[in-house]
């Protein structure tokens with residue numbers, strides 16, 4: 296399917312892309328957003344919808360899914376189309392018009408803002424062959440609804456933030472929580488690690504360091520137990536288990552973006568202070584970008600989105616200034632234009 300040409304197309308509907316879509320609407324240009332996932336929100340929706348975020352300005356704390364809902368409402372107000380389940384696989388350019396191509400559709404556009412986060416991402420899978428048949432049955436590498444684990448005997452594998460955060464969130468829901476990690480060094484916030492250690496001391500959780508998955512038992516449909524191997528002592532331990540949550544980080548895939556003529560540094564797009572990517576007409580923002588001092592945070596992505604969109608607007612329509620002015624004075628929101636004080 297061939298879509299209507301737009302001024303700006305935003306690749307990626309995570310928090311950065313949603314804010315970019317809003318900004319394009321506020322600046323009065325036509326826009327659209329494309330995402331490979333079936334819902335907006337990027338990492339917030341796919342990886343931690345039920346977690347609280349504490350460092351987004353204006354919210355002392357906000358559930359990831361609620362932040363996405365608010366951003367969606369903000370982004371939708373200018374009626375720009377949102378296209379989900381559309382993974383961008385290539386880019387074409389013809390006579391000053393780009394076309395982003397997915398497996399089924401074509402999206403012509405004058406400018407592009409890439410807000411593709413860590414690329415089209417997928418959770419890193421357990422390396423043990425015994426795990427593979429259990430994905431989607433007893434192994435869950437994403438927790439969309441923690442209530443699903445109420446009363447279950449849960450094994451979490453990993454030593455990073457996600458492993459410890461989910462251990463913490465499931466403490467009062469699961470009937471038992473065991474956290475197994477290959478080493479005794481953790482990449483999680485020290486405070487969360489301490490909370491889990493305290494829960495272990497109270498008998499509410501169990502932490503097994505230097506342990507990895509060795510085998511899984513069950514009837515083929517329902518998982519009933521696991522065997523863990525102590526990689527130092529070379530011994531094994533069997534335990535009852537209803538659900539395994541591998542929290543091993545993510546494998547990101549830039550896909551063909553690596554061939555789009557952008558300035559790349561490893562798997563990231565190297566941008567300057569105007570969010571330029573090295574290819575005219577294409578800007579980038581959010582987790583996909585890098586530069587000295589870069590912070591991969593939601594707050595950073597918002598600012599970068601505003602810079603990228605304002606640059607793109609001025610590039611497409613040179614008569615429109617880069618500086619958007621203050622939204623609090625804008626007629627587009629029904630506010631009567633007033634002289635600024």
Ligand SMILES: Cc1cc2nc3c(=O)[nH]c(=O)nc-3n(C[C@H](O)[C@H](O)[C@H](O)COP(=O)(O)OP(=O)(O)OC[C@H]3O[C@@H](n4cnc5c(N)ncnc54)[C@H](O)[C@@H]3O)c2cc1C
Nearest residue numbers: 307309310311331337338383411412414415581582592593
């Ligand atoms: C567990 C966890 C907790 C976190 N907690 C916090 C926190 O408390 N505070 C904070 O500031 N940050 C936090 N972060 C980081 C934060 O989520 C990211 O900085 C943020 O999501 C980046 O937003 P983004 O829009 O740039 O990218 P993403 O959220 O990654 O969104 C990118 C989107 O682009 C899409 N995409 C990629 N490639 C393609 C393609 N080829 N075609 C179509 N679509 C594509 C993806 O599907 C995705 O939806 C946390 C991250 C994790 C994993």
